[in-house]
Amino acid sequence: MARLVATLGKSPGGIAETLANLSSGNYLAPFETKEVKINELIVIRTAEVMESYYFLKTILLCCLDFTNIREVGLPFDDISSPQDFLTVRETVRKVLSTGDYLDFSGGRKAITAAAVLAARDVGAHLVTTIIDQSDYIRMNKRYEELKERALSVYNKGECLSYFCDLMSSKAKTIIFF
Numbered sequence: 768m769a770r771l772v773a774t775l776g777k778s779p780g781g782i783a784e785t786l787a788n789l790s791s792g793n794y795l796a797p798f799e800t801k802e803v804k805i806n807e808l809i810v811i812r813t814a815e816v817m818e819s820y821y822f823l824k825t826i827l828l829c830c831l832d833f834t835n836i837r838e839v840g841l842p843f844d845d846i847s848s849p850q851d852f853l854t855v856r857e858t859v860r861k862v863l864s865t866g867d868y869l870d871f872s873g874g875r876k877a878i879t880a881a882a883v884l885a886a887r888d889v890g891a892h893l894v895t896t897i898i899d900q901s902d903y904i905r906m907n908k909r910y911e912e913l914k915e916r917a918l919s920v921y922n923k924g925e926c927l928s929y930f931c932d933l934m935s936s937k938a939k940t941i942i943f944f
Contacts, residue, residue: 768806769867772859772891774882775812776873778898779823780906780933782810785870785896787831788940794894796942808836809862811855811874811882815844818914825917826933829926846877855881856888865890868942872896893943902935909933 771789773782788794789803808827812820820838827833839858846852859882863869869886871879872895886893898906909932917930 768804770807770809770862770864771805771868771870771894772809772811772863772882772886773870773872774874774879775810775816775819775823776875777816777819778873778903778907778910778933779819779826780910780935781872781896781898781938782808782823782870783826783831784898784934784938785868785872785894785940786827786833787934788896788938789868789894790831794940794942797944798942803868805868806835808833810836810838811841811859811862811878812838813841813844813875813878816874818918822910822914822917822933825920825926825930828920828923829928830931830934832923841878845875846881852877852881856885859885860888863889863891867891868894870894870896887944894940895943896938896940898935898938902937906933906935 792800792802855878869891871883
């Protein structure tokens with residue numbers, strides 16, 4: 768079993784799509800595809816995207832029935848010094864192992880760059896999920912409409928099917944290494 772470590776931005780659906788596509792074997796890779804058993808999701812986030820993190824937890828519970836998720840909060844909202852870059856790289860390196868997966872689709876570019884370097888340091892797979900721009904725009908509108916309700920879901924019985932509108936059926940996941 769492997770862990771999926773993911774950088775989170777303001778669109779939480781992408782991480783859920785990566786998890787779903789890896790689990791079902793629905794991805795492109797330079798090797799033969801197979802279903803990937805993900806036993807834990809670790810989300811790298813800043814305080815700025817805390818709301819997205821809670822919405823992601825709702826999507827995972829309601830749409831994928833996945834609950835083994837934990838967060839790693841960064842002490843800043845963006846990298847503003849070489850030391851910040853090193854902090855992100857070391858933080859991500861501590862939670863990744865050889866054979867794990869790093870989804871670098873979301874978040875600030877400098878943060879994802881540091882995470883990618885950490886993944887390469889430990890021999891983790893690099894993963895991204897691409898969402899069609901029209902779907903991305905539609906999902907961002909739905910996010911704004913649903914966020915108040917989604918942030919108050921604490922168990923499966925409170926789920927509503929339209930939380931899954933924040934996932935795209937046309938999302939394309941790619942593993943590079």
